[in-house]
Amino acid sequence: MDNKSSLQIDEKIVIESSKDRMLAVAYFEPPKNGGSSLTSEQIHEAIRKAGIKYGIKDETVNQIIYSRQYHYKYVIASGEKPIDGEDARIELQFDKDKLYSNKPKEKEDGTVDFKNLDMVYNVRQSDLLAVKIPAKDGVDGRNVLGQVVKAKKGKDVRLPQGKNTHASNTGLELLASIDGQLEYDEYNIFISPVYTVKGNLDASVGNIDFLGSVVVNGNVLSGFTIKAQGNVEVRGSVEDAVIIAEGNIVLAYGIQGMGNARLEAGGDIIAKFVQNSTLQAGGEVIAEAIIHSKVQAGNAIKVDMGKGSIVGGEAAAVNLISAKTIGSVMGAPTSI
Numbered sequence: 001m002d003n004k005s006s007l008q009i010d011e012k013i014v015i016e017s018s019k020d021r022m023l024a025v026a027y028f029e030p031p032k033n034g035g036s037s038l039t040s041e042q043i044h045e046a047i048r049k050a051g052i053k054y055g056i057k058d059e060t061v062n063q064i065i066y067s068r069q070y071h072y073k074y075v076i077a078s079g080e081k082p083i084d085g086e087d088a089r090i091e092l093q094f095d096k097d098k099l100y101s102n103k104p105k106e107k108e109d110g111t112v113d114f115k116n117l118d119m120v121y122n123v124r125q126s127d128l129l130a131v132k133i134p135a136k137d138g139v140d141g142r143n144v145l146g147q148v149v150k151a152k153k154g155k156d157v158r159l160p161q162g163k164n165t166h167a168s169n170t171g172l173e174l175l176a177s178i179d180g181q182l183e184y185d186e187y188n189i190f191i192s193p194v195y196t197v198k199g200n201l202d203a204s205v206g207n208i209d210f211l212g213s214v215v216v217n218g219n220v221l222s223g224f225t226i227k228a229q230g231n232v233e234v235r236g237s238v239e240d241a242v243i244i245a246e247g248n249i250v251l252a253y254g255i256q257g258m259g260n261a262r263l264e265a266g267g268d269i270i271a272k273f274v275q276n277s278t279l280q281a282g283g284e285v286i287a288e289a290i291i292h293s294k295v296q297a298g299n300a301i302k303v304d305m306g307k308g309s310i311v312g313g314e315a316a317a318v319n320l321i322s323a324k325t326i327g328s329v330m331g332a333p334t335s336i
Helices: 040-049 058-066 096-100
Strands: 012-017 023-029 074-078 089-092 128-133 165-167 173-176 180-184 189-192 194-197 208-210 213-216 225-228 232-234 242-245 249-265 269-281 284-297 300-303 309-317 320-323
Touching (some): 040 058, 058 074, 096 180, 165 189, 180 194, 194 208, 208 213, 213 225, 232 242, 309 320
Parallel strands (some): 194 213, 213 232, 225 242, 232 249, 249 269, 284 309, 300 320
Antiparallel strands (some): 012 023, 089 128, 165 173, 180 189, 284 300
């Protein structure tokens, strides 16, 4: 008889855990040649010696104690995976698409309104610009060996605080520090107290209604309107347009209004010349020439530089009207 083939071999349990130690399995090799089967105590002891101590599936273990298949892998323990934290995020409190878009609006009759492009995104002091949703901590997990598996922490993010903005006391809200134009460069939000038109005010820009001051580096073309709660400065010429400012209006060249232009300023109006236009200033109107225009000033009208002439139209001031020449023999009547 082959002694080797008649050797008794007891039942064997093999316990394996996954590489990440989040799963443990057990399988059995049968007894041979009258070898003994494993007892309940031996199975529990094998699990203990394998270091399995967390997430043990008691129902499965009890099952395999009383009935089991050989060479079949039973899942006897499962770890608890960590739940990673959530990154902080910023919720903008304005329409970013509107901020970047200058697409003209379509009117009810199907025509396109090129004058009102809403390119200026006005905000007022203390307006809410952005909200920070704080990062959330994760929940640690545990593997089948009972070891803690650390969760990833949520990453923090900074408020996009730019010039003329400030954080709230909680540090979770970004507020406007001044009235002005909202600007956003994908990194910072900032408020500009001056809205600058690089070239002409035309259909590519549209009408302007701004909480601060406006500077136009080119000309203001016919039919367009500027409204500003600060000052308005035009470094080119002005056609038959409307300019209304709570502060001063300064025109580097002048205005040829063709009878339709209107300037209204809470402060002074300063222009090289004024022609065929209507002006109303809370302070002074200062020009080198006023021709065929209707001008009113809360303080004074001063036309005593350059030609210094007021010809045609009407001029009215509370305190003073001064000019080198008023009226013309060949011109239209001039009312002072």
